[in-house]
Amino acid sequence: MPKHAYNGYKGRKRHTGWYIAIIAVFVLPLIAIGVYSLVDKDPTGSESERRDFESPPPLTAESWLSGEWAKAFDTYYADTFPQRESLLEVNRELNRFYYFTPSGVNKGNGDEVILFVPGIDHENDTGEGATPPPSDVTAEPSAPTMLASPSPSMSALPSAKPSEEPTPTPTPELPDLADNELDVRTSNGIIIAGGRAMELCASSEASTEKYADAVNLYAETFPDSRVINIVVPNAGGFYAPEEYRTGAYDQQAAIATMQSKLSESVVAVNGYDALRPHTDEYIYFRSDHHWTQLGAYYAYRAVMDAIGETPCELDEFEQGEVNGDFLGTLYNWSASYPQSSVIAENPDKVYFWRPVRDFTTRIYSDLTMNEATAWNGYAISSTVQGIANKYMAFMSGDQPLIHVSTDVGNGKSVLVLKESYGNAFCPYLINHYENVYIVDPRKYNGDGLPSGDLVSFVAEHPIDDIIIIDNPFPMNTSSYIRQLNDLIS
């Protein structure tokens, strides 16, 4: 080697071995693992993430020049990296440092919050499961696979996100809020406390008022129908440590505030009061952001009482259990943090109560009810593939329009406007109406979504009752409220 390379540094001979050793520690693992990664057998998917890996597209001039190939290769190579599953396991432990909890993993049922992660983007929630957070290793399957038979055209359904609202800014607190359209910032942190994962929902008076306006508009638009509204809390509203269910997070107050803005012509049912007496029952999943069908039952009772119908008793139904354990969205969201093991050790079960009536369920891709693109759905499915998707057992998941025609024979029709909380609720209605129409506002009037017009729909299909049922997030989500309004304007 030429002399100048040493920069006058002496004693090189003595240290040559050491330098080679340092270089070897750097280079040899890279080469060895690199070579091994090319010759090993690549897995086709990940069990812990419940997804299949996508191979890169064929290498063509086009796929290369678009940059698509390189990007897909990076993803595929990272997905199929040797021992990735073990690395993910170790990464969970590493996250103990980056998502620090003072007392470590608390397995008790205390009030202490043991994990806090930013949550789901409800502004862009189209119902099919949101996109996982970027720093998370877990991923929801993009299209949940079902054993029950949705038609092949399911995947052809529009899945684009609703167009974006103006970026919301600061956090208002109940009850004194600036009445400013931009003054809403949805909170959607997820906490784990007391053995369950919960979404925190901060409400703003401005937004709840807009929601109430939308409901009132329904009552105005359909004077011949009875409009019933029920907003039910999520699990955080009952089980979050006190600090996270009071103040801005106070769902009882938010629901009451919203209801105080409803017009006289709306039948207002207080979902908080309906569920409150049953909080020691299994009314919410611990691992998922939804309620159980038992929780939905108490909401159904409250609705029936409010409109003077006699609700069915639980033991009138055939009760059953969906196959296997259920670890839902909130577990998925937090699976890469060690604190979530408290959820995995105690997975959920999905119980259901089948309608007693005979019925058929058809799913339509929009409000025109075009038979050519319709397929058969289900109200309850006892078999759902995938541990993460069990809530799909209810009402065929989120669909643009479901029509259930029953043998009730009373000539009455109900139109339900709902997000996914409505899925567990709707099967109970089958016992009371000849026609149950179920509409998900998130599936209309957005980017790449079909346009929907409920005014002409109701003109064609006379409706006795319109039930608008939501959890607290839609009440605070401007895109949802807009879509609710767009369906009738």
Added chain:
Amino acid sequence: MVFSSFTFLFLFLPAALALYFLAPGITAKNVVLTLLSLFFYAWGEPVWVALLVLSAVIAYACGLAVNRFRGRWFGTFAFVLTIVVDLGILAGFKYLNFFIGNINLLFGLAIPKSPLALPIGISFYTFQTLSYIIDVRRGRVEVQRSFLRFLLFVSLFPQLIAGPIVRYSEVAPQLEDRHTSLRDFSQGAVRFACGLAKKVLIANYAGSAASSLLEGTVTGGTAVSSWLGILLYAFQIYFDFSGYSDMAIGLGRIFGFRYAENFDHPYVSRSITEFWRRWHMTLGSFFRDYVYIPLGGSRKGLPRQLFNLLVVWALTGFWHGASWNFVLWGLWFLVFLSIEKLIGLKRLEVIPSPIRLACTFFLVLLGWVLFYFTDLGSAWECIRDMFGANGFINGEARLALIQNLPLLALCAVGATPLASLCGRALQNSAERGALPFGLYAVPAMLFIAAILSVCAVSLAGSSFNPFIYWNF
């Protein structure tokens, strides 16, 4: 291709090392390194790699012309042509939509926006060719007659994407001939591991925490969450950018190049003047040598100096992104640099050092608010939030604070010179023979092995991996 990816670490890098060190002789090594660099760039920019080569061809040919026709009109023409092409590339790809947007706003027009996306690293390589042609014209460097060597200078993959901005004069001798000693290689490896750790183990985590706090996916708006968010962002941007520079310097060293340092622990600065001597040093010296001094620097009286500073800092801001907030960010520093100049740094030294440090960091943090929010309305909201417009703290802010405490501690320690001072002291003592060499070598090996393993773990667990400086 990003350094902090499995593809780079376990496929490209080992292959590059093997090919490079197996290639016999400097010309073969140059060919190998150039091809590797073009492939590296094309991985992320399969089309615009042509622009890089074109820009190199023009600067190379014009360099020859400037040299050959020195003092004649054609030489001047070639010089101006290179400047126009380089700045034209920047204007066309980076600033066009900014200009269109402002013209539309000003005159109420509706000129359609350009669909061209910003090619990676364009701000860095255009500045490198600019420095080359200016130095050739000034006679400060020998003209490069070999296109291969020139293309290698422009495309060299370690610093191609996010700097440091390498001057031609720094690497000219190494393009002709260079050697990697075992010491260079081993120290380059340690340096690369430092940079990788900064990027993967600090910047990525600080970045995801910062954006959830500043974008309101966590209930934001309280003073604590806003300060925490901007603090984490300050650490993200420092560890991301300086980590990239470390990796570039380390890799450069392995391939026989010595790059200038780019960061020197800027957050321990006790004045804004000092901050800019420690932050993105190659950019600062570029503007000093090619804009400030040619404009007359401080030699033409105070008013002219202030004007020159205004130009330099507006440009420094604008270089970081085609948006007014970046210009304001540059001017924000100009205000305090001018104040420091007018009062005199010596006179400021009566203030105790910890207070100066705290004030400087405070001003830098407020600067990052301007840098983070391209929309000035949001920046103003954030500043109001920081000063309590939405309350001091709430439950989520408290949880976010507690959860990020270990990361904050790591950031704070990592931002001081402590670790690098210890490392250098150990290395120097060992090399001088004051310590057994193993006391340096064994920790170095453990460090490399630990960083590579933990980074692999973290990379496996993360798909959040953007290099934020790509867009500049």
